[in-house]
Amino acid sequence: MTQTWRIDTAEQTLVLAARDARLAQVVYWGPALAADTDLNMLAQASALDVAAGMLDDHPELSICPEASQSFPGQVGLVVFDATGAQIHPKFRYACEDQDGAALRLSYTDETHGLTYTATFEACCDTNIIVAQASLTAQTPVRLHWLAAPVMPASQAATHMIDYAGRWCGEFQEVKTSWTAGIRLRENPTGRTGHEHFPALVVPELEGTYARGGAHAFHYGWSGGHRMIAEELPDGRRQVQFGAATGIEKTADTSFQTAPLYLTYSEKGINGCAVAFQRHARKHIVTFPDPDRPRPVHYNCWEAVYFDHNLPELQEIATRAAALGAERFVLDDGWFGTRDDDTRALSEWTVDARKYPDGLTPLIDHIHAQGMSFGIWFEPEMINPVSTVYDAHPEWALGDRDQILGRNQMVLNMALPEVRGFLFDRIAAILRAYDVDYIKWDHNRVLPQPDAAQTRGTYQLLDQLRAEFPHVEIESCASGGGRIDFGILQRTQRVWLSDSNDALERARIQHGASMFLPASVTGSHVGPRHCHTSGRVHSMAFRGWIAAQRHMGFEMDPRELTDEEAKTLTEITVWWKAERAWLMQADILRLDRLDPSILAEMHLAQDAQTFVVFANKIDSSKQILPRPLRLTGLDADALYHITLENRDEQSHLSRGPAVLKLHDVTLSGQYLMHHGLNLPWSFPNQTWVIKGLRQS
Template sequence: MNKLLHLHTETTSLVIKADKTLPEMLYWGKRLPEGTDLDTFFAANHHPVPQARIDTDTVVSLCPEHARGLFTAPGLEGCRNGDNWSPEFTLEETVLNGQQVSFLCRDRLAALKLDIHLSLNLKSHVLSTHLELTNEGNSNYQLHKLTNTLLLPTIAREIMYFHGRWTHEFQTERKKLDRSGFILENRRGRTSHEHFPGIMIGQANFSETAGKVYGFHLAWSANHRFHAEAMSDGRRYLQAGELLMPGEVELIPGESYRTPTLYSTYSNKGLNGISQNFHRHVRNEIVRFPEPQKVRPVHLNTWEGIYFNHDPEYIMKMVRSSAEIGVERFIIDDGWFRSRNDDKAALGDWYLDEKKYPNGLQPIINCVKEHGMEFGLWFEPEMISPDSDLYRAHPEWMLHTEGYEQVTIRNQYVLNLQIPEAFDYVLDRLDNMLTGYDIRYIKWDMNRELVQPTNNCRAAFHGHVEAYYRLVDEVRRRHPMVEIETCSGGGGRVDFEILKRTQRFWASDCNDALERQTIQRGASYFFPLEITGAHIGAKLCHTTGRQHNADFRGITALFGHMGVELDPVRACEEEKRGFARYISLYKSLRQLLYTGDFFRYDTAHRESQAWGVVSLDQREAVVMFAQMDMPEYAMSAPLPIPGLNQTKDYKVRVLENSSSNIYMKQCPPWMTEPAIMSAALLEQVGLMMPVMQPESALLIQISQV
């Protein structure tokens, strides 16, 4: 008799066969009917054995094995100096605890123990998986690969993945998954702008609101690899794990390696269902705020306002102007420490520049607090400049490979935090600043990739990220009330694992509202709005050279953790009024934005996009419609709005409009006079949109009558 396990939530079922070999997923999808007989289920779904192949059923297990005749990517690759390269595990113990299950497996000949862990969250419907390999032999085991493997149904025919670059993160692309494999690799030492560790796989042409889809995110802040394949027998699977460099992990006797956690979820309601599950999981299980009941404060970050030109008297003018427009947290960015007058020097010298700040930071902090704000400060703790006192004193602390010249990126090197003395130095400087001043917020940056990193004669990507985690953990332990933002030249290092330690991520160094429309949409597939940093930038964006009015910038920044990144002192009075209006609007909406269900809507025309948030009680919603480029047609189309209570009527009205309406002689009537509409009508027929200028947005309020 085969032992079948059924993990389930209200919406999702996972059936696993756990017999003598490694466990195998038999089903993962919509919740099976109550009372389903698993033995009957197995009989109906038992694999046939085709001709001209292995004479027994070949299993795509949770860690596929070459030894059993499966000619696909094994879940484990490694050896003992060439031996034990093709292990064959036996399942020895299964421990089931509610919706969590652990499988203890061994290959006694290879002297390896493999533990496989799965947990299906009852509230978020997110499946968490990880593997742990232990060397039980008497000699070292060289680990090349250990990865999470999940079987997919045959309907999994299309992949949506993420790509980008600096100032252009979270872009999406689609590919077919049919008689082929798909590999996405990142070797940059951080999650990267180029290859975010997330992927969607579903039935052909899945959309925001329709289709069966599976979403995956690997919680790891460095190198990673995704591999999806449609096998020759029609079966499909996904593998996701850390990408290890040659010789990077060697297990001594008794030592273990644990994979990063793969977070996965299923939706039969399109991509919105995936996002809502991930958002719920991040809110309930991942991010921890020092003060959970505290509202998310509006930021002002000084970077694009003053860059390296730090003058305490002028900064205090910025503080006062910030308070006037409603800012609640004031952050001094790069340029506050010794000899940091441009980006070519001083990283690592984390001492206040007394020439710029002869009276220290305290007068500024006092001014910030007097105006009802919190104070934050920028650091880049993992970096070291060639032109720095620290590098001149300790050039050996640079992360590099002996005998080779390390390249600079953005005029800087990486500090080897795996050297205890280097780790202690950085920790001491952070601790000193956080102890000496009332700093409630750190913007923690990492502005370059790792190139040829070596520690103790081995590749050190894995070791660096573990040292980074230890450093953040210790800073949090010593200063538990300090919030931390993860930034890496924008969105270059963001994932669920670092968000266990931080409370916000900077989505991009680009504050261009048009670019942000796409960037924030891409980020929304995985992350809730309250941790996604979104700022109103200056009218002229320094990364693109484009200009947008305050309304388009303000509407775009509403859908994230709002802030401003400019100099409010130099802004004209009209702009200041615009900033104040959108900050006030944000404050009135943030409870809804940060607790409701997020929806992206399927728009009829490719030059437009729309998203919104519906309160959990379905009493209110706020929707944004954006015209990205020149309208495709002379007339717009209705926007279907799902998620409302189908038995209720709603009042629809315009909150803000950044377009001048020059393309219309007559607007849709609801734009000039609030309209009462049923939820059924809004979902099935939709709300007629106006014809809008390129690079503009409309904000709509929907409230239950």
């Protein structure tokens, strides 16, 4: 007996099939199939031959591959009974429930008292399929590994793309060729991590950003994950995602993976990126006031650090507002006796030495400048030198002699008394002052990974959001150390990186656009002399890089020359004029004919408007930059093209490049096939090109 099921969006179809009541396996995942496709015939067509010297049948590459079926690769479940003996389940079909776009399949192993359930839900408006797995047991068991529903990887792919990184260098693409064996990436740090973003992209037949087929995966969990991309000896390939192994510390009767977000596109890697960006905007992030324009952000960290002085902060606020800022965020240093990073973390009461009248005088001044007020917390952390640690050393996670991170330890968020204490302290600030924004930081890894830590943080965030629904929250973890759809269900902005170096930012933002829309991605104009890299960049370059995402400033505005202030103000005015559509646009990365150009095209939802940001990150190998091919346009339509920052051209650019001289009108076919000839420029400059559809 063969069972079949299908899940559809407008652009993709996922077909599952099962024989003899065994676990289902994915037999098709690709472009949308006709509604009348014979699924039984498709299941038959997917059957593989058997060669000599093998088992008499192929163990299924099922949604949870089983050791009991002699599966020749990594299995989808590793679980132990109360005595420590490993269980090798043999699941059989129990029941199903399919309601439109949602499918639920349940399987039982009566011998061991286990039930495995897989769910699939199609989000047709974003071209995302959300898959999740759960395990229940009649008696407590110890879980070592549970994969979200396991997916096959295309045998038409030559390579895969995943994401590495470091502090101030997040979202670095890593291309790895498919070969026999396994690529395993595991992040045991207890947070999403700079090092291993939980995602994988599998382009087919050397597909590019703009062309070819591609599958993509993102695991929406903030507590460390494991990724397996494996080619079996017979050539089949599988992809597994789940929480990092061994992070469930106690025996239990119920476990569940985080959601695994899946998508397939025939429009290149960009098609997958658009699906993730739209899904984040429509189904993951919930803004306190969705109709409020994204405010230009000012953060005082790199202006004052811990040296808080009310008159200076008021002067900085005045200058920031004059530049166009609409929100002022007071960063670390406002509480306890916090004069450096060695003390007071976890106290969360206003420092009366720095603010003898509380925060009200500063907030009143900020409001008088037309800005709203935000404030920094790092709730999950504690300094050993603090009144809270003196009273409750047992609240710290791990041993007392552990290696500290930035002079701090981690609070045990699994403890209700810790969450209660933090809620009360944070709520007291939010009730006492007019706060519309929290920068929520997480500056060190866990001493021991524990899923309960992440669940506890989720609970605290959920409680605060329920009590203070008007407050927006930013996820920061030494920059981009905790970014994923799990944390974004509870926050509305991410601090993508602690690096305000515009050149590094261009690269980081480019990689992150695979998953993150501009509206949630904070990007700030940093100091002239970058504090994290030592580089010096022009204000124009710094400003245009920040304008490619949710724009902000993070420098001392008192350092600006009149010319720098004028340039920044003009770019900010431009961003405000465009943000209504720009923050809802699809970010399409452009294929790089010239490796010196890192370019993105932000295409409005109605496809009538676009902006290209062409970032010159290096010198071209040849004399002139190669043409820049656009994407996602109507080939038959005409587009009016304007170089928005024409006045930034170099005096060494002497030729008749038409964009330097005047606007042009060109067809979508020309723009996508030939592309635009850019003016010559030095490295570390951005050309901003706006297009309006004419017909």
